[in-house]
Amino acid sequence: MSAGAMAKVGSPSPVWRRVRTVLSYGLLILLALTFIYPFLLALTTSFKTLPEINADPVGLIPSMWTTEGYARLIGLNVGRWFFNSAFIAVIVTVSNVIFAGLAGYALSRIKFPGSNAVFLALLGTMMIPGIVLLIPMFMVLRLLGMVDAYTGLIVPKMVTAFGIFLMKQFFESMPVEIEEAARIDGASRLDTFFRVALPLAQPAVIALVIFSFQGSWNDFMHPLIVITTNTELYTLPLGLAFLRGGIGQNLQWNALLAGSMLTTLPMALIFLFFQRYFIEGISYGGVKG
């Protein structure tokens, strides 16, 4: 570092520097609070009684803790909604890893005629906003008898263009030698993929698992058009929207917020355990993809 730069760094007085540090951390903590506090308030409010919520919707600590909001949800079959959400998310996630893995592998490693056209067609579909396919998706599901059925919730989501590009990108960054060695030892393409390539692509697989699970767990628009009458097949977000009901009615806030918490907590736990991968995943899929 040059003398000029040293002087520049050293010039503000120590007192001013300390004040600045305190102010900066204060601002950062305040910002963190604005991102976290709404969840905190929703969590404690879900344990309040309705009269208390109506009298004071701002206080953080309930004067009387109650689980009546949760009890009301259980009466509404929330267990089934929770199971549906989890079941669908798990199947969608597993199939995404396998199908997007296979497709990404083929596009990056296997030379086959037409691969470029397939790649471009898939790339093109990413330009199409999901809302454009809302109505025609409903038409196709109706034709196939998949309305009001698990198949309608699951099958259309079993592979995504995003997943394919994530996997393709990662395979391309991997050295090809290990797979070639396996091939020379007589392993088939499929063996090589499942036994060698997919395990080596673990970071990309983890990212894909997280995004597929999150996407499915939080999805609202797709279940909304698939489930028209069969409330047994509601997912958590769909059930919550149903519980919210019409505009202008008296809302049972403790139950609604309890539902929001049941929807948020599983993702929050997954996030806290796999934080690192969320952030790495976005950088794979986002900037480089």
Add this chain to the structure above:
Amino acid sequence: MATGIKQQDRQDAIAGWLFMTPTLIIFGIFVFIPILFALYFSLTDWNGISPPGEAAFVGLRNYQDVLFGGGIRQQDFYKALKNTTYFALGVVPVQTALALFLAVVVNQRFLRFKSFFRTAYYFPAITSSVAISLIFLFLYQKDGLINEALSFVTFGAWKPVAWMADARGIFHIWLNWLGVNSERVPWLANTSLLGLSVWDWISGPSIALLAIMLMNTWTTIGTLMVIFLAALQDMPPQVYEAAQMDGAGTWTIFRRITLPLLRPTTFFVVTLGLMGTYQVFDQVYVMSSGGPAKTTLTVAYLVYRSGFNNFEMGMGLAVAILLFIIIFILTMIQRRVTEGEKA
């Protein structure tokens, strides 16, 4: 040898297509066929209940109705387009700037508790849009947390508003302060443009729409921050060291080095923002159903409402395809702008 290679090629071709089969089937049925359906049935009067085969072909009438029909459908479409555009113009710049700011701050070498701050800022981004909408519906009540907080930071000057029930446009409110309103300047109310009066066009987002905009910004910042963060961490440290050697200050380094190097990322983030804001749906469905006075009616919500509430699937499809064209044009313009700056 030659036959060996040929056989290898054939095996590769078979393996390649086999590996692609699940993807091709799913995309064929649930993406490509729906695209064809969308294009064709936007030219029919299908109502969503009768068998689609019985729908009558009406040519471009749905598009005609929506764009120039002069009726309620035209009015709703331009209202939705106006609302959505205010939404995007408000949200995209703010969330991009704040995300960049947070990314730069969290990326500081000397910052302590880095991972705590990163986690806190990213947290809303992992949560279900329906859950967040319900939480904010609660916070936006007249005696709710947001009014309380605003009143606290303004030392009581803030008058609580019933956010989700307030249809007043914020530009209208400001113009009123300046003494401009539709009674004093009648031509604003009397001049009609594409089915809406000039006064309507310049309303700005309503308080209710503003509430959804603020919430949407709040949830999206985290994701965009992480995208910026990844790009910042990829930057060559030598460039920064060289700039510091030359005595460049923090602000100069940010403006002259960081920002230009981030241009591709910024393009990506703004594109994501445009795609997202022009498709806002979940929040509107849960929080307002398009009300009050249709001021939170967005184009995406209009697509849903036309199809599944009003049983005008053909109309809904026409609106959906128009939305696709709008998003496509916006992305192209944006790319042109970003590339133009580079030259």
